[in-house]
Amino acid sequence: MNEKGIKPISLPKDAGPHADANIEWWYFFAFLDGDRGGRYAVMASFFQVGELEIGKGHYIIHTLIDLKRKKRFNFSSIDSKVKLGMLAVYLPFYLLRNPLDTGMWRLYKDLLKGKIPSPHTKMKHARIQQDPAELIYGSHRLSFKGEDQSAFDVLLKEKHSEVELEFVPAKPVALIGGDGKPDDLYYYSATRNMVNGKITTDAGMENVSGQGWFDHQWGRDYSLIKGAGWNWFGLQLSDGRELLLNQMTPGKPMANIIGADGSVEFTRNIHFQKIKYWKSLKTNARYPVEWEIHVPEFDIELQVEADFPNQEMLIIGPIQAIWEGTCKVVGREKLSDGKIRPLTGRGFMELVGYVK
Template sequence: MHLIEKDVEINLDFSPLKPISLIGGNGKPDNLYYYSFTRNTVQGQIKTANGTENVIGQGWFDHQWGRDYGLMTGIGWNWFGLQLNDGRELLLNEQRSNKSTKTFSPMANLIDKKGILLFTRDVAFKELRYWQSPDTNANYPIEWEILIPEFSINLHVKALFPNQEMPIIGPLQAIWEGACILNGEETLPNNKIRSLDGNGFMELVGYLL
């Protein structure tokens, strides 16, 4: 990946650590084609006026495309790409109306350590805390409780820091998109409880009225 913006140049190489994941199990969960590489080794350089910094870490590569794009019809979404510290990932999403609090088409994708994907629509999202942008006055839910009964997983997800709003060219004007952290628990088949933690990325679209 090569990006140049004003006085910053970023060069990053992504190397997948798992096979490609077809989101929804078939790569087309909600009238859009969708695949992800949910865990990658990332390394490269960031160049600024202060010099060049070598960086290395882990990343997520997401690709979604198609003609039935919800933004054109007043649909936003709450999206989470979460990397658990035990080597698994969760891709979670629900769509929402830009003009009301109604949500629909929830989904949860659990990718195991070998890259096998499990899919369910049985997932519930609950907003716990909001942050109001001083620039746009949009109220974004930046802390969540997420329950996935089919996977016996309960999560608490929150923004790493509140102000991660991004200006966007076009009618959207701005979205909230940034880093988050998580903790939670999973009930195992033997009824023992396993603690979960990790980090990820959260995208909140359609909150600027």
């Protein structure tokens, strides 16, 4: 324990699952260029949920985005233990707090009947192995490797698409918040990875390469079933730095600047302003898809805008849907000598809690 009572994060030990956590996820995104002219983005999040060490459930969401055509293909799959946990604990808890939510009553009745509503599907099996850590979620895998298990291979295999990628960190792992526990959850990131692999679709196979991002979070938290929301930004700047920004509702905002050497600068002094919205025809949610963000402590001003507006993903449970997709960033930074440096970059934006 350090002076704040926080157990220090250590790899490879913390690459794998944590028995005392009731929620844990491994998340990545990547921007990829193909050898046949394709341009893609890929995102996936492997969740493990459950109050006890025995019987934890598994849930995966992932998406393949064709950036040239501005088309995306979303996937969502749960195992039987997630269904059981939702029936026995999470949905009853939520419905006690929100008894008039007809959509969640409908989901609860469907699950009681053994039905999983479209577009979500059921995984036949899921397990997590240790030493080295490997996540096996149906036909999908994330396998850690290397001395500290910060590199990994991933396979996302669907009926009409297959993504095989290797992630190798280009800088040291960053402890978010400076100590790896900015709020209720432990949190570390590899914010710049060299990514290589191949993507196979109905159009054929294409070798791809590019850059990616990886997050791992775990702990005890009930924000998801309470219907809390957040706005998260993982931005890779063209100068080799990254910005990890988060605004919780409720909660304190945070900004992390990860330097080219992997060092982390952290502040709570950050201002978010929503500029432009997009309304979903599926859920009627209004998502803020353009932002102005100011980090006074670092003299940074940013404009973040979605690459295209329709990047909503349906989620099983009280949140119902999120906006999770690619964005571009421009801005300016005032240097210590008073000069202004322009900033450019790209990343992923995650908007949660907008479905009413």
